[in-house]
Amino acid sequence: MNVLDIRGLTKKFGDFVAVDNMSLTVREGEIFGFLGANGAGKSTTINVVSSLLRPSSGEIRILDKDIMKQSRFAKMNLGIVPQDLAIYEDMTAYENVSFFAGLYGLRGIKLKERTIEALDFVGLGDKAKSFPKNFSGGMKRRLNIACAIAHKPKLIIMDEPTVGIDPQSRNYILTSVRKLNESGCTIIYTSHYMEEVEEICSRIAIVDHGKIIAEGTKEQLKSTITDVKDIRIELKSVQGGVVEKLRSIPGVRNVSQEDHVIRIHSDAAVDNLNRMLKQLIDAGMEIRSVEEQEPNLETVFLTLTGRNLRD
Amino acid sequence: MNILSIALKEMKQSIRNRRTLLFTLAFPIVLMLILGLALTNAFSSNVSIGDLKVVLKDSSGGGQLSQAFTGFTKEVGKMGVTFESLKSGMNGREEVQNGRYVDYVELTDQGISLYGSSRDTIESNIVQGMLASFTDKYNAASAVAQIEPTKTEAVFASGGHDYIKETSVNPDRTPGSIDYYALAMTVMIGMWAAMAGSHIIKGEITRGTAVRLVIAPVRKSEIFTGMILGGIVTNMLCVIAIILFSKYVFKAYWGSHMGIVLIVLLSEVIMAMSLGLAASYLLKGAVSSGIISIVVQLMSFFGGAYFPIGNETGGGMMGFLVNLSPVRWANHGLTEVIYGNTVSAAWPVVGLNIGFAVLFLGASIFMMRRREGL
Ligand SMILES: Nc1ncnc2c1ncn2[C@@H]1O[C@H](COP(=O)(O)OP(=O)(O)OP(=O)(O)O)[C@@H](O)[C@H]1O
Ligand SMILES: [Mg+2]
Numbered sequence: 001m002n003v004l005d006i007r008g009l010t011k012k013f014g015d016f017v018a019v020d021n022m023s024l025t026v027r028e029g030e031i032f033g034f035l036g037a038n039g040a041g042k043s044t045t046i047n048v049v050s051s052l053l054r055p056s057s058g059e060i061r062i063l064d065k066d067i068m069k070q071s072r073f074a075k076m077n078l079g080i081v082p083q084d085l086a087i088y089e090d091m092t093a094y095e096n097v098s099f100f101a102g103l104y105g106l107r108g109i110k111l112k113e114r115t116i117e118a119l120d121f122v123g124l125g126d127k128a129k130s131f132p133k134n135f136s137g138g139m140k141r142r143l144n145i146a147c148a149i150a151h152k153p154k155l156i157i158m159d160e161p162t163v164g165i166d167p168q169s170r171n172y173i174l175t176s177v178r179k180l181n182e183s184g185c186t187i188i189y190t191s192h193y194m195e196e197v198e199e200i201c202s203r204i205a206i207v208d209h210g211k212i213i214a215e216g217t218k219e220q221l222k223s224t225i226t227d228v229k230d231i232r233i234e235l236k237s238v239q240g241g242v243v244e245k246l247r248s249i250p251g252v253r254n255v256s257q258e259d260h261v262i263r264i265h266s267d268a269a270v271d272n273l274n275r276m277l278k279q280l281i282d283a284g285m286e287i288r289s290v291e292e293q294e295p296n297l298e299t300v301f302l303t304l305t306g307r308n309l310r311d
Numbered sequence: 312m313n314i315l316s317i318a319l320k321e322m323k324q325s326i327r328n329r330r331t332l333l334f335t336l337a338f339p340i341v342l343m344l345i346l347g348l349a350l351t352n353a354f355s356s357n358v359s360i361g362d363l364k365v366v367l368k369d370s371s372g373g374g375q376l377s378q379a380f381t382g383f384t385k386e387v388g389k390m391g392v393t394f395e396s397l398k399s400g401m402n403g404r405e406e407v408q409n410g411r412y413v414d415y416v417e418l419t420d421q422g423i424s425l426y427g428s429s430r431d432t433i434e435s436n437i438v439q440g441m442l443a444s445f446t447d448k449y450n451a452a453s454a455v456a457q458i459e460p461t462k463t464e465a466v467f468a469s470g471g472h473d474y475i476k477e478t479s480v481n482p483d484r485t486p487g488s489i490d491y492y493a494l495a496m497t498v499m500i501g502m503w504a505a506m507a508g509s510h511i512i513k514g515e516i517t518r519g520t521a522v523r524l525v526i527a528p529v530r531k532s533e534i535f536t537g538m539i540l541g542g543i544v545t546n547m548l549c550v551i552a553i554i555l556f557s558k559y560v561f562k563a564y565w566g567s568h569m570g571i572v573l574i575v576l577l578s579e580v581i582m583a584m585s586l587g588l589a590a591s592y593l594l595k596g597a598v599s600s601g602i603i604s605i606v607v608q609l610m611s612f613f614g615g616a617y618f619p620i621g622n623e624t625g626g627g628m629m630g631f632l633v634n635l636s637p638v639r640w641a642n643h644g645l646t647e648v649i650y651g652n653t654v655s656a657a658w659p660v661v662g663l664n665i666g667f668a669v670l671f672l673g674a675s676i677f678m679m680r681r682r683e684g685l
Contacts, residue, residue: 050526052525071528076528080526082519084519091323103524103527103529
């Protein structure tokens with residue numbers, strides 16, 4: 001069964017088209033990755049699905065029911081973790097979860113149980129009586145998740161749930177996402193972090209300028225780019241200006257440098273490795289290692305959009 | 312159910328907002344004390360009810376009304392309200408304007424008309440209150456007379472003393488400065504609900520929580536109603552707290568119609584809340600809160616929250632501004648209810664407040680429905 005079905009969705013803000021005739025299907029049991037650079041239209045799509053925004057045109061179905069015609073059903077089965085924190089700082093963690101879960105018709109003992117369950121799930125069980133104003137960024141993010149899951153939705157959409165938090169909280173969140181998925185939730189996961197998406201998502205869509213430009217499992221996505229090679233050169237020290245020189249070599253598409261490591265994306269068909277190395281040696285740099293890497297999602301993204309994900 | 316839990320959440324948050332709560336309660340009480348003590352002399356209490364003089368012109372031709380009225384003047388005369396006949400060559404209105412009498416009463420075949428002093432509002436109100444209860448009695452008597460003429464006398468005989476009791480004026484009662492400020496500050500705090508109103512939806516939007524409310528299976532109208540309900544109850548509780556404090560700690564006089572007083576204040580809070588809400592929808596961004604708090608301050612100032620602004624201002628710009636202020640309406644109406652025992656003075660104020668509230672709420676709902684989100 002399709003948990004989410006988006007057909008021909010367009011969302012305009014005035015003349016600006018934020019989502020452009022997008023179609024997308026998410027099946028039951030998936031962790032679906034939604035990748036795109038800043039302003040690609042990810043949040044806008046999510047906001048239309050969660051009925052925060054009205055579509056300019058197109059159709060959206062959740063569990064085979066139209067979200068406009070059967071909005072109550074759609075809302076009951078949907079949990080959203082918004083990109084911006086949506087919690088009350090002046091209410092305790094418990095009160096936050098309980099208040100929002102109460103809006104989904106939970107009452108009495110059941111409401112209590114679900115609230116505690118959700119807090120335990122994100123590891124905030126012992127902070128139930130604390131106020132979020134005293135929480136760390138990671139704890140706030142986790143509470144933001146707890147508020148979205150207490151009513152046990154079938155579909156959970158997480159819009160950058162790990163932005164700006166410590167590695168420990170991030171791992172906790174990633175583990176929670178997997179556990180939620182194992183318990184039967186379908187998840188749509190948006191992130192800027194390739195590694196996260198690569199690690200947990202079973203299927204991925206890449207969005208650019210409001211359109212889906214590629215979709216599939218990570219293997220499928222990687223196999224689409226046979227025409228690019230990804231070369232990693234480690235140097236003892238890097239001199240200035242070398243990046244520009246490497247860029248001018250025929251076939252080279254993109255060069256980036258991080259500390260002593262230079263990464264080059266180049267057309268696979270052009271034999272230019274020797275010229276690259278010569279360039280470096282002539283400039284007097286000592287090469288420590290050269291590797292040609294397997295294409296990863298970042299390569300895929302760069303090839304398809306011509307941009308780095310985190311520009 | 313959703314409405315209730317949203318309202319409760321709203322109240323919980325307002326009560327936890329210690330700084331605002333403390334300010335809302337402490338500011339009026341401290342001001343009441345300071346202004347009340349500092350301005351004691353401004354409220355000369357030498358005008359006791361014994362000094363009330365009313366000038367009377369009877370052109371009804373000595374009929375039943377005239378007779379009944381004579382009985383009435385005797386009764387109230389015992390309380391110190393003296394009626395003097397209008398002498399030829401005198402102009403009743405001018406006499407009142409010149410301050411020699413607090414009221415000018417004219418009896419005609421059509422009924423009783425009263426021309427009150429705009430200077431001695433309180434005193435004039437007292438007479439008005441007595442007259443109102445007389446006319447009630449008289450009308451009752453006339454009605455009885457049509458059916459059972461013999462019983463007419465009985466109605467008057469038994470009712471004679473009631474003019475005073477019904478108006479229940481404490482003879483020594485004139486508003487002292489504490490009484491004045493207790494009322495003025497309470498009315499001002501009622502108007503402060505406008506500031507709460509301007510935050511009520513906007514606060515959800517800036518905190519990001521509006522998102523969660525909108526995506527939940529709850530109608531926008533439920534969210535709206537719950538929020539406003541919570542705001543109204545919280546603000547009304549503050550108003551009541553201030554009334555109780557002024558009544559029992561400062562011994563301020565609140566009259567004998569507390570229920571009516573509370574109804575007027577409730578209508579004021581509802582109107583203020585709606586005004587704030589409408590402003591937050593009409594004015595984009597952070598500006599609305601600023602504008603609303605300025606407007607509320609101006610309304611309080613012109614409405615007489617800080618010092619009494621009398622009727623003398625009459626026409627002109629000042630008079631116009633004064634009469635625009637809902638604080639003024641409430642102050643004026645409540646003064647009549649409390650000191651003049653004129654319960655009917657409450658209804659125009661309540662009507663105006665509710666009328667404007669409907670207007671503001673309607674405008675807000677209209678704008679909210681067209682918007683995406685809240
Ligand atoms: N309410 C709005 N009015 C006008 N333009 C908007 C509005 N919301 C979003 N946009 C524009 O739509 C585009 C898509 O925004 P969106 O928030 O969907 O991007 P995103 O993919 O979520 O980006 P990010 O990774 O930064 O969260 C952006 O160019 C943004 O400026
Ligand atoms: Mg976004």
